[in-house]
Each structure stands twice: as C-alpha cells, then as structure tokens.
Amino acid sequence: MSTDRRRFLRNVLAAAGAGLLAGCDQLSQTEWAPKVLGQAETLSHAVQRALTRGALAREYTEADISPVFRANGSTNPQTSEYRALVENNFIDYRLTVGGLVAHPLSFSLEQLRALPSRTQITRHDCVEGWSVIGKWKGVQLSRVLELAKPRGDARYVVFHCFDRMDDGGLEGGTPYYESIGFDDAYHPQTLLAYELNDQPLPIQNGAPLRARIERQLGYKQAKYISSIELTDSLDDIGDGNGGYWEDQGYEWYAGI
Numbered sequence: 001m002s003t004d005r006r007r008f009l010r011n012v013l014a015a016a017g018a019g020l021l022a023g024c025d026q027l028s029q030t031e032w033a034p035k036v037l038g039q040a041e042t043l044s045h046a047v048q049r050a051l052t053r054g055a056l057a058r059e060y061t062e063a064d065i066s067p068v069f070r071a072n073g074s075t076n077p078q079t080s081e082y083r084a085l086v087e088n089n090f091i092d093y094r095l096t097v098g099g100l101v102a103h104p105l106s107f108s109l110e111q112l113r114a115l116p117s118r119t120q121i122t123r124h125d126c127v128e129g130w131s132v133i134g135k136w137k138g139v140q141l142s143r144v145l146e147l148a149k150p151r152g153d154a155r156y157v158v159f160h161c162f163d164r165m166d167d168g169g170l171e172g173g174t175p176y177y178e179s180i181g182f183d184d185a186y187h188p189q190t191l192l193a194y195e196l197n198d199q200p201l202p203i204q205n206g207a208p209l210r211a212r213i214e215r216q217l218g219y220k221q222a223k224y225i226s227s228i229e230l231t232d233s234l235d236d237i238g239d240g241n242g243g244y245w246e247d248q249g250y251e252w253y254a255g256i
C-alpha cells in the first residue's frame with residue numbers, strides 16, 4: 001500500500017470515527033461526507049458499515065421538531081397516474097413489492113397502516129447543506145420484506161417513484177428512483193413513512209409513502225414511492241448507478 005493510500009485510509013477512519021463520537025450532529029459533517037466518500041466509495045462504504053453496523057441514527061424530542069419541514073426536489077408530481085391518485089385521496093394507491101421475492105405483494109395504504117408501526121423524530125440532512133427535524137410514522141421496511149420473503153440472490157431494494165425529473169415533471173421526464181442494500185433495508189429505523197408530524201404525509205413531502213433511511217443523506221429518502229423491487233444488480237435501472245442523483249454523479253452510499 002502506498003503512503004498516500006495509507007494516509008487516506010487513516011483519514012477516512014478518523015473522520016468516520018469522529019462522526020460517530022460527535023453523534024453526527026454537526027452540519028459540517030453533512031458537507032464533507034459526500035466529498036470524502038467521493039474519493040473511494042467502496043472503501044468508505046465498508047468502513048462506515050463496519051463502524052456503524054446496527055447503530056441507530058440519533059432520535060430527538062418533540063421540542064426539537066422544526067416548525068416547518070422544508071420540501072425539496074419534486075414537490076407536486078404532475079404525471080396523470082399520480083394526479084389520479086391525488087384526486088381520489090390515495091384510496092386506489094397500491095404499493096407493489098416484487099422482483100426477487102418468493103411472495104410478490106400489493107398493499108393498500110390501509111393495509112400498510114394496519115401493520116405494526118414505528119415513530120421516530122430524526123434529522124434530515126440535504127446535501128445542499130440544510131437540515132430539518134421531523135417526526136415520522138410508518139411501517140418498518142423489514143416487516144414488509146419479511147412478508148415478501150426476499151430470495152437468496154436479492155442484494156438491493158429499489159424504490160420506484162411516481163415523479164419525473166426534468167421535462168417539467170411530465171410523463172416524458174426521467175423517473176426518480178433510489179436503492180439501498182440489505183443492511184439499511186433491515187435497519188430498525190428504515191421506514192416506509194405515511195405520516196409526518198402526526199399528519200398524513202403532505203404531497204410536498206412525498207405522499208402517500210416515502211422512505212426514511214436515517215443514516216443517509218436527503219436524496220436517498222425516496223418520496224412518492226410507487227413500487228419496491230428487489231434485484232441482484234443495479235445495472236438495468238436508470239443509468240445503472242442506483243438512483244436518480246447517483247446517475248448525475250452523487251455517491252450511492254450517502255452516509256451521514
């Protein structure tokens with residue numbers, strides 16, 4: 001190993017360790033994280049995983065909740081499919097879970113709400129450098145996966161979304177999508193959230209269902225989830241980098 005390489009490794013380890021000790025609650029963390037990861041994603045991903053396996057993201061109190069939960073990215077999808085769901089107050093919404101699973105499933109919102117829920121107050125960090133604290137209620141993704149029974153060859157959980165990027169958000173635009181590995185998929189704080197701050201999830205924040213993956217940055221928190229697909233590769237989805245923003249050059253593992 002070259003001296004440079006060794007020095008870099010040491011810095012990544014130090015940075016990751018410092019993040020853990022500081023509880024990751026400094027905004028500066030958010031700012032350097034993507035840059036550090038950009039230098040050697042595979043390495044830092046492995047390092048972060050080793051250091052944070054099973055670790056919970058910090059949870060806050062009611063008093064910490066931001067007065068306004070800022071919205072970002074798509075805030076009002078315009079595809080006909082989504083508009084039709086809004087018209088009918090999401091009664092016709094179905095979350096499908098498919099791909100490499102033994103039991104492909106479909107859930108109405110009512111069925112999702114009938115599953116055991118988890119509530120958590122966490123901080124959302126956007127890569128642009130702002131943070132907000134909000135209270136989420138939803139079903140743990142692990143519960144849904146346990147029902148669908150992932151096959152042994154499944155490696156990724158892909159979230160497909162209703163909104164379209166570019167092209168004014170119309171049908172012809174690029175679909176937003178995201179993906180995570182099984183460590184985050186089965187993490188206890190990883191939710192399919194249907195409530196924000198004790199209210200049904202507002203349209204601007206991803207109604208009717210969005211992901212909360214609390215150890216990663218804002219762009220991983222897929223809003224407007226239409227379906228979940230389990231895959232053994234990310235190659236054939238979008239441009240093959242695991243998410244809309246990843247396809248524009250952002251890191252796939254966006255650890256905070």
Ligand SMILES: Nc1nc2c(c(=O)[nH]1)N[C@H]1C(S)=C(S)[C@@H](COP(=O)(O)O)O[C@H]1N2
Nearest residue numbers: 070071072073074126161176205218221223
């Ligand atoms: N479907 C979808 N999910 C998305 C986005 C988007 O544009 N479309 N933007 C991402 C980004 S960059 C951020 S910071 C958060 C914003 O979530 P909020 O609008 O609830 O603040 O959603 C993420 N998930």
Ligand SMILES: [Mo]
Nearest residue numbers: 126127218219
């Ligand atoms: Mo973001």
